Amino acid sequence: MIKKEMIAMLLAGGQGSRLGVLTAKMAKPAVSFGGKYRIIDFPLSNCINSGIDTVGVLTQYQPLKLNTHIGIGIPWDLDRNIGGVTVLPPYEKSENSEWYTGTANAIYQNLDYMETYNPDYVLILSGDHIYKMDYEVMLDYHKSHNAEVTIAVMPVPIEEAKRFGIMITDEDGRITEFEEKPENPRSNLASMGIYIFNWKTLKEALISKSSQVALDFGKHIIPYCHDKGCPLYAYEFSGYWKDVGTLESYWQANMELIDIVPEFNLYEEYWKIYTKSEILPPQYLSSDSVVEKSIVGEGSEVYGKVYNSVIGCGVVIGKDAVVRDSIVMNGVNIGEGVQCNKAIIAEGAVIGAGAVLGEGEEAPNETAPHIYNSGLVTVGEKTTVPAGVRVGKNTVIYGNTLPEDYPDGKLASGSTLEKAGD
């Protein structure tokens, strides 16, 4: 008989549209982070480090990268005879076929998967946060409080509380009320989107609310359980936890990794983050290279200068190029003499020799100022930037761009240059 005490369900289907072109061809959990990792590595590594060996990953938006990355789960030791990692895409049913319409709806459509493992508890995770957390400690809390639902919460500055789902608790940690993105928050405990449910409670709630359109945990399932009088508890987490949902916060979280002793320390022995390493060789730094206050992934070759940057694996940085305050993902090729300031360059992009990225004054982006801001230059996956062009700030470049796309060899601050169909 198959029996697992707790299984995890990882919601990885979201597009993460506020990451702009970074998620044009991949779901947000597949976006690179910290040089060699992808965002989903953090919850997956947390699972195995917490002793959870059965993880269902719910995918929907652009899953190819994610599927390839997860494979059969070897990097996380999640290749198991029973359990392990299972990718769960939406599927056709004899009636009522639909996409995953909401977080809880996605879980509802996979009741059979969970049933197989006969769990006592189900852990619901989302694939878009950077943190290290021992879910076993949370489970102990859940058990010792006889909770039916435990929600991980995090104290946030009260002025930011209105961006989150806020929990109001009694002195024992029991949730008495909650508010979704309140105007005037009455507490600073923000929900982290991590839940432990008693399996019976979860199953009953999902089935009774199944007809709800766009069934969501925060909006429907938690209120339903609360109204029914289930004991709901808040588990307060005080470690590092970062939402990397916007380009600005994504850039910030990457830059925090290069501090002398980073708040989020990847170099700790006892809570390793695992990832699929496609590239093994060491990195090479040439005689005239300079690399300072940066992290660099495997197999990269640096002939130029790199300051305050996060460089992925298999990157080539040409002679006399200067890369500053930037994120350069796996397999990027930066030509000779390129100047690169505060840029995010996605996987496999090629920056032609002598190009200048991130010059001049800031100007609001013409198409999506809420996405492309903070003075960043964002270059999409497998994009080519021709040699010698000069690119301003708050710009985005995507696709195989040619010299004629840059009038006078320039792309002014705030411009969007996306070439579809490539």
Added chain:
Amino acid sequence: MRAIGIILAGGNSHRMKELVSKRAVPAMPIAGSYRSIDFVLSNMSNSHIQKVGVLTQYNAQSLNEHLSSSKWWDFGRKQGGLFVFTPAVTAENNFWYRGTADAIYQNLSFLKSSHEPYVVVASADCIYKLDFNKVLEYHIDKKADITVVCKDADDIKDIDRFGTIKMDENYRITEFEEKPIVAKASTISCGIYIIRRRALIEMVEKSASEDRYDFVRDILIRFKDIKKIYGYKIKTYWRNIASVDDYFSTNMDFLKPEIRNYFFREYPDIYSKVDDLPPAKYNVGAQVRNSLVASGTIINGTVEDSVIFRDTYIGNNCYIKNSIVLNDVYIGDNTHIENCIVESHDTIRANSYHKGETGIKIVVEESDRYLL
């Protein structure tokens, strides 16, 4: 491929000095991220050999750890896979492996129970890339009994530690000398052989019945006139690492762009066990020039013309030149290291000075490490 692989990973060599007190030669770290045996394992995997036996004996713990899972070289298979054979006491036998042929003899059931017609025998202390299919094609084409992969030794030092061979115009081997005092030929054996499986079983059994246990001396040399032994010459990069100088220079070869490209960027890849280390980190004050740096390393000081292996910490104001720093080394502040091989897991106190004056110095210093 219609062959099985046998890797001779016995692994002691007095020429490696202190370096083999921790591990066998096949487990020696190479080029920042690899171990010596990765090259032959990857070659076999890339040649689509499905079943590989590794014969180990000397100080095999580190090697066994490295081989604890066969999936990194894609040998995690239901059919075939990776087999590690250490000497074992049995009803018939209570000896260590008395030689390479004896190692094969003691595990003859592995050969007998296989059905592939050919065997690729290769040692685990050589750094090269080779498609064994090409050698096998040649072997079949020549109707050879044994094919020996060999190389002109123009760029190889101390040729007297190899087997040297002379061939006729058809590449049939006419002379074979093992470790000659004065080498008469300038072509050396690379320690890679292809033999028909049944012929190997027969020869190994015959040698064992005569108490002969060495593959080269008692099989190749002894049978060279009655068996057709051919040489297959390679011109590509090949190095044996089983001496301190060769180990050092082979690692340093990877600082050359053409060698790096050949091994790191050209098809096919070399595989190794994945260590899950974070990216290398360069703090303010780090100056690294013409060096290879592996993951998990944190650098604060200066590094020049060196190979830094995984998970190493280099303190402030250090100066490291023309050296190899093996895995998991902690180097305290203000340390000077020049012309050295720093042994793995070393902890070097701040303000130390190590310099190889006449040759390569091996630094073994295991001070207490205070965790940060």
